[in-house]
Amino acid sequence: MLxxxxxxxxxxxxxxxxxxxxxxxxxxxxxxxxxxxxxxxIAIIFTVIISILLVLMYIKIYSIFPNMTLVEIxxxxxxxxxGKFAVALFLMYAFILSGELLREIGDFxxxxxxxxxPIDAIHIVFMGVVVMATxxxxxxxxxxxxxxxxxxFILLAIYFIAIxxxxxxxxxxxILGEGMKPIxxxxxxxxxxxxxxxxxxxxxAPFVNHQKGAEKGFLVxxxxxxxxxxxxxxxxxxxxxxxxxxxxxxxxxxxxRKIEIGKFFQRVEVIMAGIWFLSIFYKLTISFYAFVLGLSxxxxxxxxxxxxxxxxxxxxxxxxxxxxxxxxxxxxVHNIWPLYSLTIGFxxxxxxxxxxxxxxxxxxxxxxx
Amino acid sequence: MWNIIGILFVSxxxxxxxxxxxxxHKLWKDFIVFIIFLFLGTGLSIARCINFPIPNPIExxxxxxxxLSEAVNKIFQ
Amino acid sequence: xxxLKFFKKSIDKKSFEQLLADKEKQDSSExxxxxxxxxxxxxxxxxxxxxxxxxxxxxxTREIRIGRQGEIxxxxxxxxxxxxxxxxxxxxxxxxxxxxxxxxxxxxxxxGLTLLNYIKEMVLTVGSIEDVxxxxxxxxxxxxxxxxxxxxxxxxxxxxxxxxxxERGVQETTTETTIRGPREGFTENLRVNTSLIRRKIKDHRLxxxxxxxxxxxxxxxxxxxxxxxxREEVVQEVRSRIEQIDIDGILESGYIEELIQDDSYTxxxxxxxxxxxxxxxxxxxxxxxAILVDGTPFVLTxxxxxxxFLQSPEDYYQRADISSLIRFLRFFGFFTALLAPSLxxxxxxFHQEMLPTQLLISLAAQREGVPFPAFIEAFLMEIMLxxxxxxxxxxxxxxxxxxxxxxxxxxxxAAVDAGIVSAAMVIVVAFTAISSFMVSSYDLAITVRMLxxxxxxxxxxxxxxxxILGLVALVLHLxxxxxxxxxxxxPMAPFTLADQKDVFIRLPRRLLIxxxxxxxxQQNTKREKSLFQNENQRKKx
Numbered sequence: 001m002l003x004x005x006x007x008x009x010x011x012x013x014x015x016x017x018x019x020x021x022x023x024x025x026x027x028x029x030x031x032x033x034x035x036x037x038x039x040x041x042i043a044i045i046f047t048v049i050i051s052i053l054l055v056l057m058y059i060k061i062y063s064i065f066p067n068m069t070l071v072e073i074x075x076x077x078x079x080x081x082x083g084k085f086a087v088a089l090f091l092m093y094a095f096i097l098s099g100e101l102l103r104e105i106g107d108f109x110x111x112x113x114x115x116x117x118p119i120d121a122i123h124i125v126f127m128g129v130v131v132m133a134t135x136x137x138x139x140x141x142x143x144x145x146x147x148x149x150x151x152x153f154i155l156l157a158i159y160f161i162a163i164x165x166x167x168x169x170x171x172x173x174x175i176l177g178e179g180m181k182p183i184x185x186x187x188x189x190x191x192x193x194x195x196x197x198x199x200x201x202x203x204x205a206p207f208v209n210h211q212k213g214a215e216k217g218f219l220v221x222x223x224x225x226x227x228x229x230x231x232x233x234x235x236x237x238x239x240x241x242x243x244x245x246x247x248x249x250x251x252x253x254x255x256x257r258k259i260e261i262g263k264f265f266q267r268v269e270v271i272m273a274g275i276w277f278l279s280i281f282y283k284l285t286i287s288f289y290a291f292v293l294g295l296s297x298x299x300x301x302x303x304x305x306x307x308x309x310x311x312x313x314x315x316x317x318x319x320x321x322x323x324x325x326x327x328x329x330x331x332x333v334h335n336i337w338p339l340y341s342l343t344i345g346f347x348x349x350x351x352x353x354x355x356x357x358x359x360x361x362x363x364x365x366x367x368x369x
Numbered sequence: 370m371w372n373i374i375g376i377l378f379v380s381x382x383x384x385x386x387x388x389x390x391x392x393x394h395k396l397w398k399d400f401i402v403f404i405i406f407l408f409l410g411t412g413l414s415i416a417r418c419i420n421f422p423i424p425n426p427i428e429x430x431x432x433x434x435x436x437l438s439e440a441v442n443k444i445f446q
Numbered sequence: 447x448x449x450l451k452f453f454k455k456s457i458d459k460k461s462f463e464q465l466l467a468d469k470e471k472q473d474s475s476e477x478x479x480x481x482x483x484x485x486x487x488x489x490x491x492x493x494x495x496x497x498x499x500x501x502x503x504x505x506x507t508r509e510i511r512i513g514r515q516g517e518i519x520x521x522x523x524x525x526x527x528x529x530x531x532x533x534x535x536x537x538x539x540x541x542x543x544x545x546x547x548x549x550x551x552x553x554x555x556x557x558g559l560t561l562l563n564y565i566k567e568m569v570l571t572v573g574s575i576e577d578v579x580x581x582x583x584x585x586x587x588x589x590x591x592x593x594x595x596x597x598x599x600x601x602x603x604x605x606x607x608x609x610x611x612x613e614r615g616v617q618e619t620t621t622e623t624t625i626r627g628p629r630e631g632f633t634e635n636l637r638v639n640t641s642l643i644r645r646k647i648k649d650h651r652l653x654x655x656x657x658x659x660x661x662x663x664x665x666x667x668x669x670x671x672x673x674x675x676x677r678e679e680v681v682q683e684v685r686s687r688i689e690q691i692d693i694d695g696i697l698e699s700g701y702i703e704e705l706i707q708d709d710s711y712t713x714x715x716x717x718x719x720x721x722x723x724x725x726x727x728x729x730x731x732x733x734x735x736a737i738l739v740d741g742t743p744f745v746l747t748x749x750x751x752x753x754x755f756l757q758s759p760e761d762y763y764q765r766a767d768i769s770s771l772i773r774f775l776r777f778f779g780f781f782t783a784l785l786a787p788s789l790x791x792x793x794x795x796f797h798q799e800m801l802p803t804q805l806l807i808s809l810a811a812q813r814e815g816v817p818f819p820a821f822i823e824a825f826l827m828e829i830m831l832x833x834x835x836x837x838x839x840x841x842x843x844x845x846x847x848x849x850x851x852x853x854x855x856x857x858x859x860a861a862v863d864a865g866i867v868s869a870a871m872v873i874v875v876a877f878t879a880i881s882s883f884m885v886s887s888y889d890l891a892i893t894v895r896m897l898x899x900x901x902x903x904x905x906x907x908x909x910x911x912x913x914i915l916g917l918v919a920l921v922l923h924l925x926x927x928x929x930x931x932x933x934x935x936x937p938m939a940p941f942t943l944a945d946q947k948d949v950f951i952r953l954p955r956r957l958l959i960x961x962x963x964x965x966x967x968q969q970n971t972k973r974e975k976s977l978f979q980n981e982n983q984r985k986k987x
Contacts, residue, residue, distance in 0.1 A: 274910075
């Protein structure tokens with residue numbers, strides 16, 4: 001295994017947390033409310049519970065091979081050529097995920113904050129910091145995540161407290177007015193956006209210095225992230241109402257615009273922007289790191305650092321080239337991404353787990369004879 | 370035009386930073402992989418600058434999953 | 447930055463070391479370590495020494511005769527101004543010239559001792575005497591304030607410790623002032639400095655190791671630590687890094703700091719320096735290593751972490767609640783000093799909608815006549831401020847104050863009246879400047895001043911987005927730093943719950959039982975008895 005330094009269980013937990021809320025914290029309410037209307041909060045709680053099962057599956061794979069990244073596990077279980085093919089599929093997923101995230105940053109910034117700045121400039125600057133983090137290594141990413149998550153919690157606390165006075169309970173009713181179907185639809189979209197993407201963590205789990213801590217941290221991080229997302233969705237419905245939320249592209253940002261305490265403390269949506277930038281930075285960094293590390297393990301080269309810069313160039317190109325416009329982007333995320341995520345984030349690890357357990361059993365049987 | 374010069378300049382910088390190190394350590398395999406990706410990166414950047422069509426994996430995915438997606442949407446509507 | 451660092455890391459270590467080894471070999475072949483022992487003839491010896499010093503006028507080489515008939519000729523060599531001449535007259539010259547004659551000692555029969563041993567053991571009324579045989583040792587001894595005695599007809603001499611001369615006494619520090627706390631500060635004399643620390647920590651486990659560094663200056667560098675509290679590997683690391691220093695001269699501890707720090711490509715100080723003995727004593731008690739350099743009042747302590755540059759010794763002398771609040775204020779000051787102008791630039795350029803309408807109108811009215819964009823305006827004002835500050839430092843002290851008053855009041859007001867800058871900008875810049883003085887460490891304050899311009903550039907080109915990115919990059923960079931193996935941002939990252947009691951807040955002393963885990967090793971409690979035992983005793987009463 002490449003020598004990338006070790007991270008602590010606490011750092012791992014923070015990374016999982018940041019990854020879970022990154023990007024979703026801004027857009028999750030719209031997608032959910034579109035599907036499940038005022039029952040979105042039921043859908044999200046349902047999803048968070050199911051996501052725990054999903055994470056337990058990832059943890060199971062990790063606990064069988066605590067010292068191997070997903071790429072190495074894959075090549076071990078599926079043999080050289082099928083393994084390499086499966087790895088390539090997974091890496092494509094990580095690459096597309098990174099590209100989509102970068103595009104999301106560009107779209108948000110150019111539409112909401114800096115309308116006059118070209119989107120490429122935003123991408124290049126943001127990618128520059130991501131590349132810096134990747135080159136500095138996982139240890140530094142982990143350590144910085146502890147500081148950043150502290151800031152994030154402070155900002156989130158201000159955001160939640162400031163939004164409290166705007167709540168209207170009536171927005172939640174009627175409960176379960178349209179049956180279970182919308183809730184399941186919401187679940188289908190929501191599990192794909194942050195939760196199935198968590199599979200990239202199987203690339204960095206082996207670098208946690210403590211196995212039990214990593215397993216616990218993974219679970220706790222996902223649960224805390226789920227609770228935070230639940231709050232955001234609840235507040236969106238409670239403050240903005242169902243129809244208004246569904247109409248927004250960035251509902252949490254619109255929500256922050258509603259904040260008004262006294263005459264002075266208002267128009268603080270930049271708090272939400274800050275929360276989102278910080279968390280999506282880590283989401284992008286982790287998926288990019290997973291991609292670059294996986295690629296270097298696929299080609300069996302010594303250090304992932306040498307290919308980081310060329311690949312960041314490709315990513316900047318593809319962040320634009322993936323989608324001709326923002327509508328195409330949202331359609332893709334809404335229609336295709338859930339299925340793609342299910343394939344890579346659920347089917348793929350399921351096959352791996354099945355193979356692993358089967359091989360283990362075979363060995364066990366052989367051992368008994 | 371300036372874009373392309375800029376891209377070439379950046380690529381040259383990356384080459385100087387990384388390649389020299391790799392060669393110094395005699396990591397031939399790393400060097401080859403690095404060169405391939407650097408060419409890909411530079412090529413793609415230039416292609417985008419002159420609006421030359423580049424292969425898009427999103428289209429492939431859309432082609433694969435479109436029928437399934439429609440079916441799913443139909444179930445939930 | 448990161449590229450550079452990466453580049454540096456990846457330089458082939460082996461070849462580099464080999465290079466160094468080759469260089470050393472060359473050095474040694476060029477200057478063979480001449481071990482020249484002294485001759486029997488005193489005259490020759492003195493001549494040789496005079497030649498070695500080029501007949502320098504401050505090197506005194508005096509020839510005297512001792513004994514009843516003056517039968518033994520003795521050479522006395524010392525550097526005028528480096529020794530305590532009164533003590534020299536009283537205890538060396540007088541003993542030799544007077545005592546020997548008055549007591550009518552028979553130089554043939556000396557209680558069974560040889561002449562030299564007799565002189566050493568029964569005549570010279572001084573503390574420390576060393577035997578010397580070698581010319582190199584003699585020159586070094588003469589230059590470090592010793593009196594060297596050579597005897598005609600003997601291949602041996604004495605070096606008598608007689609350090610003295612004029613030096614600045616212990617005075618109040620001017621760079622690090624506090625309301626409460628000891629007033630004394632270190633001086634330029636290494637011995638005085640170690641004694642100041644010894645007086646505070648009266649424990650035999652306070653150890654000092656010394657080494658001469660600098661091929662020409664031969665400056666004495668001491669490392670000080672408390673055995674049993676300090677981590678052995680840190681001491682070992684300090685020792686080996688100082689050993690590896692290859693330089694001609696050390697004039698200030700800044701030389702050492704630069705040569706032994708972990709990472710040269712960073713604007714942040716990774717080694718703490720101070721003029722106050724109480725700070726050094728506190729650091730030693732926490733398990734750090736102090737590095738004292740002769741000739742400078744600034745003492746280094748390692749390992750150093752980021753938060754410590756925002757702390758002040760007063761935090762520990764005042765009540766805990768007050769210190770904690772002031773610490774918060776200092777952190778706030780750090781961020782305003784770093785970000786205030788860039789936030790102003792970002793908000794007025796890109797995000798005007800964030801301001802309340804009233805404020806926006808008044809700002810717009812102020813900026814109406816200003817010909818520059820906000821960034822240029824801020825940049826001009828900041829540059830002017832830095833010029834004033836630097837000028838105030840270099841001027842004679844009396845004029846310096848006048849300059850700063852003229853600069854801030856007159857130029858500031860005139861600039862606003864002339865419509866070159868807006869009044870709000872002056873407020874922001876002044877506020878930033880005052881905040882930067884809150885950062886208790888001068889080294890960190892300089893860093894903040896420098897990074898402020900980077901953030902202003904980011905704000906001018908990318909607004910708040912740029913500032914957030916800059917902050918992330920800053921945190922990443924800080925996380926990558928280490929100081930003698932200790933992560934720079936600890937105990938925040940990696941997070942240690944037990945050490946949080948003395949970072950942002952300072953808990954009452956009753957609760958500060960354990961030493962910080964990042965520095966100290968085995969004996970982790972600050973007190974002999976733990977808190978629970980105290981509580982139990984109280985209950986019994």
